[in-house]
Structure formats: C-alpha cells, structure tokens
Amino acid sequence: MERKSRSRPHEEMSEDFNLWKDICTSLLRLEGIQKEEEAIINTINKIQLSINTEKGIPSMIRQKLKESYKRGIELSMNESKMIRDIIEKLSVLIALRDSGEQDLQKKKKRKTTLDTDTTSSNGIGNKSMTNHSPRYFPKGTTVAARQTKEKDKGEEWILAVVIQFIPEKNKYQVEDVDQDDYGQKQRYVLSPRYVLPVPTSEEAKSLPEIPVHRDVLALYPGTTCFYKAVVIAPPSKNKEIKNYRVQFDDDNDEVKYVMPEHVLEMPKL
Incomplete structure (x- = not known):
C-alpha cells in the first residue's frame, strides 16, 4: 500500500x-x-x-x-x-x-467524559448525541478523523484537531493537521462515529494495553495518516523501545514501531 x-x-x-x-x-x-x-x-x-x-x-x-x-x-x-x-x-x-x-x-489536555446533564447544559445534549456518542470532544482535541470523500481509495483516517461541535447537525468540524499543496489546512464536517480521540502521551500510559493479534488503527511512521494494522507486541514486551510493534496491511509484512498514543482500538462502524 x-x-x-x-x-x-x-x-x-x-x-x-x-x-x-x-x-x-x-x-x-x-x-x-x-x-x-x-x-x-x-x-x-x-x-x-x-x-x-x-x-x-x-x-x-x-x-x-x-x-x-x-x-x-x-x-x-x-x-x-x-x-x-x-x-x-x-x-x-x-x-x-x-x-x-x-x-x-x-498540547491541550482533553476534558473528561461529560455526563448527560453537563452536555445538556452546554446546549449539545440532543437525543442523537446521547445515544451514539456520550463523550463531547472540546475545541483543540487531537483526533483521528475518517475522510469520506475518496471512497475508491479505501478507508483513510487522518490526524486532525477539533474546531467545533455543531449541535444542530450532530457533527464535528475538524481541521487536518497537515497542509495541502496550496499551504492550506482542509476542514471536514464529520459524524461523531468518524471522529476518534487521540490520547496524550501521559493519558496513554494509564490505558490498558491492546493485546497481540488485535486489529487497530495506527499512525504510519513518518506520516499523519492512520491505517489498519495488527498488534505484534505491546509496549510491555519491548524492553528498549516502549512502543507498540505493529504490522500494517499491505506493507510487505514489515514490522513498525508506533507510540502508544498513536495506536487506537479499531472502531466498530
């Protein structure tokens, strides 16, 4: 790939x-x-x-x-x-x-999960948001966002930042962290199901390790794109480099090291 x-x-x-x-x-x-x-x-x-x-x-x-x-x-x-x-x-x-x-x-710390009363008081507690995405990601939250424009090229998730949540649409507006060929950062309006929070390095330390052979979304080294991969070894099994060892799909069976905060559970879309 x-x-x-x-x-x-x-x-x-x-x-x-x-x-x-x-x-x-x-x-x-x-x-x-x-x-x-x-x-x-x-x-x-x-x-x-x-x-x-x-x-x-x-x-x-x-x-x-x-x-x-x-x-x-x-x-x-x-x-x-x-x-x-x-x-x-x-x-x-x-x-x-x-x-x-x-x-x-x-880097800003993400807010903790808000309960239904809190989200309602902030004007974002509609029925759809409560049922499908109980967490509200405030402006500045680093996320993995799924691009939906080029479906023929397969699923691709990019590293992005939340700009705002739009209550009337129950969607997030996010901005690509990378610039396009014209020096601009593209923005996308996406459903909450296509927006995954990326933890900070400190938050990642307190998260349970993803087990071996589990499918994940991992940030491909040297890029700002997340791709499907499988866990070969969690950080605790790597003595020197406390990163995940993963194998990306269609990558000639090569093993790559990815930081814990850049390895996400595969979403169930």
Whole structure:
C-alpha cells in the first residue's frame, strides 16, 4: 500500500531513542580509535628512540615506521570524521528535543467524559448525541478523523484537531493537521462515529494495553495518516523501545514501531 508523504506534527519517540543509540555507539567507536592512536604513537616513539642515526635506519625498521605513520594518519582522519558526525547527530537530537518540549507545552489536555446533564447544559445534549456518542470532544482535541470523500481509495483516517461541535447537525468540524499543496489546512464536517480521540502521551500510559493479534488503527511512521494494522507486541514486551510493534496491511509484512498514543482500538462502524 502506498503511504502518503505527509509530515508529522510531533517527532517519534523512537526516532529520538534510535538517534541517541547511534550517538552512544559512535562514542564507543571513537574511544576505540583514540586508544589505537595512542598505541601507534607509543610504537612510533619507541622506534625513533631505538634508531641510531649514525648507523642509518635498517629497512625493516623503516618499513615498520612507514606503516605506523600511515596507520596513524588513517586513524586521525577517521577520528575527525567521527567527531563531526557525532556533533551533527547531537545537533539534530537537541533540535528534536526542543521541538518536542514546545509541542508538549502547546498540547491541550482533553476534558473528561461529560455526563448527560453537563452536555445538556452546554446546549449539545440532543437525543442523537446521547445515544451514539456520550463523550463531547472540546475545541483543540487531537483526533483521528475518517475522510469520506475518496471512497475508491479505501478507508483513510487522518490526524486532525477539533474546531467545533455543531449541535444542530450532530457533527464535528475538524481541521487536518497537515497542509495541502496550496499551504492550506482542509476542514471536514464529520459524524461523531468518524471522529476518534487521540490520547496524550501521559493519558496513554494509564490505558490498558491492546493485546497481540488485535486489529487497530495506527499512525504510519513518518506520516499523519492512520491505517489498519495488527498488534505484534505491546509496549510491555519491548524492553528498549516502549512502543507498540505493529504490522500494517499491505506493507510487505514489515514490522513498525508506533507510540502508544498513536495506536487506537479499531472502531466498530
């Protein structure tokens, strides 16, 4: 299945983690290079101290010295390249962390479930809303919204934000988090059944894990689209990366890591 190349408003936690792992691995390799450099320098110093300049340098010693210098230059170049690579990765990691903190500050906490009396007092407690969607999602709530225009392309859910609830229509107006080709964010008016709340990272921690082999809607990595997938392993079964391991439909049986807040129970439409 072809996945839309849509940007993500938030960076994946796993991306931060994998980048940090790469940095740690590079630092270990750098330490190994520096230790070998130290050994080469000691070798060169010993050879130079053993040379009697008046008698000349034997061919074997000259060859050994030449090889040591060559290896020293090689190690020095590798060290310089690795240091630049580490600095670059650290810069990217810092940028990702700064961006994540800003997003976290902007993210609004969703209101808890409202009872019938509360929704009625707010002017949204009509019969249809009470029977089919007892929860009211206020403005700013992050949701997965089902697009209904292009049915021939199959079911597709996008990451969106609630703009308002329209009582007389019993529908939500939501706005796509991604921009179209003209730099605009599209808005859709959808039935409550096509609007699923997306929990925050903190809220996701308190939710029960979705079991293995269960069908879910998961945000495809690197996009703002939710697709049908099946759970391969929940976060508790992944020691290093506390994300869901899922397998998307028509994705060549590849396994992807998705953050808990971006894995939703498959709705019963």
